[in-house]
Structures are given as C-alpha cells and as structure tokens.
Amino acid sequence: MWMGNGDPEKRALLDLWRELEAGERQTLLRFGRFLISDRPQTGSGAPTEVVPVEPLAIPRPEVESAVAGLKRLKRTYPMIEADGAVLSEASRILMGKVTGATDREIIDQLEVFFGGCYETWREKHGS
Numbered sequence: 001m002w003m004g005n006g007d008p009e010k011r012a013l014l015d016l017w018r019e020l021e022a023g024e025r026q027t028l029l030r031f032g033r034f035l036i037s038d039r040p041q042t043g044s045g046a047p048t049e050v051v052p053v054e055p056l057a058i059p060r061p062e063v064e065s066a067v068a069g070l071k072r073l074k075r076t077y078p079m080i081e082a083d084g085a086v087l088s089e090a091s092r093i094l095m096g097k098v099t100g101a102t103d104r105e106i107i108d109q110l111e112v113f114f115g116g117c118y119e120t121w122r123e124k125h126g127s
Contacts, residue, residue, distance in 0.1 A: 027097045030067040051079050055118060060107070066094055069107035073114045080117045089113060
C-alpha cells in the first residue's frame with residue numbers, strides 16, 4: 001500500500017510501525033482488526049435488537065489475549081456504547097501491551113473499566 005506524502009496521519013502511523021518490535025506489531029494489528037469488527041452493521045433491514053440491562057454471564061477463559069478479553073467484555077456489556085470516550089480509554093489500556101503489561105494485567109484493568117462504565121450506565125438509566 002502506497003502511503004504517499006500527503007497524509008500526515010498515515011505517515012505517523014508508518015513511523016510508529018517501524019519502531020515497534022514484531023510482537024508489538026501483532027498487537028497493533030489485532031487491535032485494528034478489533035476496531036473494524038466492532039463497527040455497527042447498517043442497512044441490513046434487520047429488526048432492532050433488544051439490549052440487555054444486566055451484564056451477560058460470559059466466563060473469562062483461563063488463558064485469553066488482551067484483544068480477546070476486550071471483545072468478550074464488549075459482548076458481556078452490550079448496553080455500553082463503544083463511543084469515542086470508551087474506545088479511547090479501552091485503547092489506552094490495551095496499549096499497555098506495548099509497555100510490557102501482560103494480557104492478564106490488561107484484562108484485569110479492562111474488567112475494572114467496563115464494570116465502572118456499567119455502574120455509570122445503571123445510574124444514568126435508573127436500573
């Protein structure tokens with residue numbers, strides 16, 4: 001893919017990519033794929049889905065990658081909209097992988113974060 005000289009964001013991303021080690025690059029790719037897979041589906045004509053008001057009981061596997069943990073938590077808390085603030089904080093936590101945090105540590109932080117988001121949602125929606 002030709003990055004060209006015209007887009008500073010693409011250039012910055014390429015510069016960051018070059019500085020990452022192989023494992024860090026894989027983490028960045030998995031996170032990018034997660035962002036794409038989490039986009040809302042539009043134009044399907046499907047009926048509106050009823051969103052649960054309680055977290056779903058999706059157990060945490062014994063071994064889980066940070067990205068898989070983030071996906072599981074998104075499914076566990078379907079009532080929490082993945083808006084800019086939520087995605088920004090989840091991304092910040094996930095980027096702990098780059099600084100050496102383990103998947104388990106990152107998932108622990110994500111669970112605390114999503115639990116807090118859920119409590120805020122409950123207060124806002126009177127549940």
